[in-house]
Amino acid sequence: MRKIIFMALVLMIGTGIAWSAQGMKKKKPLPYEFGSVTINNYSQQAGMPPVVFDHWIHRQYYTCRVCHVDIGFGMTAGSTKVRAADNMKGYFCGTCHNGKTMHGKNRIFDSCAREYSREEYKRCVQCHALERSAAKEDDFYRFSERMPNEKFGNGINWELAEEKGLIKPVDYLEGVSGKKANLKVTSDFALKAKVEGMPDIIFSHKKHTVWNGCELCHPDIFIGVKKGTTRYSMVELFEGKYCGVCHDKVAFPQTDCQRCHSKPV
Amino acid sequence: MDSKGRLKLFILSGCLCLFIILQSAYGEDAWRTDFNSTCAQSNDAMALSMAELKMLIEQCDRLQKIIEVQDETVRKVYLKRLQLCKNLYVFVLESKMQEQKQK
Numbered sequence: 630m631r632k633i634i635f636m637a638l639v640l641m642i643g644t645g646i647a648w649s650a651q652g653m654k655k656k657k658p659l660p661y662e663f664g665s666v667t668i669n670n671y672s673q674q675a676g677m678p679p680v681v682f683d684h685w686i687h688r689q690y691y692t693c694r695v696c697h698v699d700i701g702f703g704m705t706a707g708s709t710k711v712r713a714a715d716n717m718k719g720y721f722c723g724t725c726h727n728g729k730t731m732h733g734k735n736r737i738f739d740s741c742a743r744e745y746s747r748e749e750y751k752r753c754v755q756c757h758a759l760e761r762s763a764a765k766e767d768d769f770y771r772f773s774e775r776m777p778n779e780k781f782g783n784g785i786n787w788e789l790a791e792e793k794g795l796i797k798p799v800d801y802l803e804g805v806s807g808k809k810a811n812l813k814v815t816s817d818f819a820l821k822a823k824v825e826g827m828p829d830i831i832f833s834h835k836k837h838t839v840w841n842g843c844e845l846c847h848p849d850i851f852i853g854v855k856k857g858t859t860r861y862s863m864v865e866l867f868e869g870k871y872c873g874v875c876h877d878k879v880a881f882p883q884t885d886c887q888r889c890h891s892k893p894v
Numbered sequence: 895m896d897s898k899g900r901l902k903l904f905i906l907s908g909c910l911c912l913f914i915i916l917q918s919a920y921g922e923d924a925w926r927t928d929f930n931s932t933c934a935q936s937n938d939a940m941a942l943s944m945a946e947l948k949m950l951i952e953q954c955d956r957l958q959k960i961i962e963v964q965d966e967t968v969r970k971v972y973l974k975r976l977q978l979c980k981n982l983y984v985f986v987l988e989s990k991m992q993e994q995k996q997k
Contacts, residue, residue, distance in 0.1 A: 698978060701971040709974075715967045807930030809937045844936050844978040848985040 661769045663783035664688075664879040666706040672757055675713065681758040684879045685769060685783055689796045690732070693875075694842040699806040700724050704850075704874055713741035722756070724805055781885040788836060798840070812838050819892050823862070829892035850874050925960045929972065932957060933979035939986045944994075947987040954980035 658665070664684030672679045687696065696702045700721060703709040709721065716723035717740075725732075728739030738752055745753060769783075776795060779786040790796045800806075815838070820830040837846065850871060852859050859871065866873040866883055876883050883889075932953045935942060942950070954976055961972045 698975065701974045703974075710970075712967075715970065718965075718967050720967050720971050807934045809934045812937045813941065815940075842936065843939060844982040848981055849978075 660773065660782070660784040661685075661766050666878075668707055668711065670707050670710045671712055677753065677757045678759050680756045682756070683765070683769075685772070685785070688787065688798065688879075689772070689790075690798060691802075692798045692800045692840045694840065694845060695798075695800060695802055695806065697845055698842055699802060704845075713743075716740040717742070724802065779881065779885075782881045787880075800839075809842075812842070822890055827886075828890045828894050830889045831891045832889075925957060928953065929957055929961075929976065933975065936979045936982050939982050942983075942986070944987060944990055947983050947990070950983045951980060951987065954983065 666682045666684070667679050668682060669679035697704060701709070702711075702721065711721045715721050716726065719727055722740040725737050726740035728736065730737045738755065740756065741753075742749065773783070773785050777786040777789040777793065778784060787796070791798065801808075815834040817831055817833045817835065820832055822829050861871045863883070865871060867877070869877070872889075873883065881888055932950055935946075935950055939947070957976055958973070958980075961969055961976060964972070
């Protein structure tokens with residue numbers, strides 16, 4: 630009997646360790662959830678639910694650079710440590726979400742307030758999401774129906790959408806962005822694949838610099854400006870380094886091999 | 895003090911107040927203008943000469959001192975923005991220096 634109890638204990642402890650060490654297999658996000666970022670630096674301390682930021686809503690209107698360079702948002706969730714006070718002063722989310730800025734014919738809703746009524750609380754929960762919003766999900770599917778399809782990520786080929794003029798992301802915010810010279814687009818280059826039979830990678834500077842600028846990637850993400858300076862493996866990429874900073878989280882996932890390994894054999 | 899004297903004093907203090915307000919407003923705008931012109935070159939970083947890059951890095955250092963004394967939020971936003979463009983200039987300069995050494 631003692632032997633059985635001992636064996637059961639060992640089995641339970643072993644399972645527990647294996648569970649905690651390897652974790653569960655990550656759940657593949659639904660198209661609607663892909664690119665969602667939960668920000669919870671101060672929300673719960675203030676008695677509010679965390680902010681759920683949807684990239685798909687914003688990236689149809691603005692380039693990555695507008696938010697991650699000109700407005701100053703970090704590249705990882707929670708790294709910016711945005712406070713309601715920052716938004717109220719007109720920075721971070723408050724740059725646009727100030728109740729004054731117009732987007733087409735619509736006024737962009739105000740982001741934060743020191744005091745709010747029961748009615749105004751409805752505005753708070755647009756970002757401080759209490760639960761999954763069916764209305765937002767509907768909006769996403771209605772929007773994605775008009776966009777070119779993609780197998781992975783949130784099922785939208787954003788690059789093609791821009792090429793076709795279906796989205797026109799803005800790269801300049803009056804009073805926020807500095808006037809910059811036109812980007813001199815560096816030519817595409819090929820990177821040798823490490824696996825035999827796998828096509829080489831074609832890195833398109835055009836696709837990346839137009840949306841990101843130079844300073845978003847160099848030197849923070851890619852230490853080299855010259856081809857071959859940074860050596861990386863797919864393992865590191867899947868760990869969220871280098872290309873993995875964006876790809877898998879917001880930009881198309883790295884499981885879509887052919888998007889990068891695209892050099893004709 | 896007679897009424898003329900009081901009027902003069904009133905106008906003088908008014909002018910002084912206006913001067914202080916305008917000066918602080920100009921000062922506020924001045925560093926932002928400097929910031930924009932300094933970081934505006936980031937698109938051209940690779941085409942800049944080493945001397946130009948060094949000058950821009952010095953401008954970034956000067957701006958950093960001004961931004962460090964601003965309000966907490968302004969500091970948070972602009973130090974991050976400044977860091978992005980300064981790091982790029984430093985990085986391009988170092989690569990150019992390395993390239994020169996190799997030649």
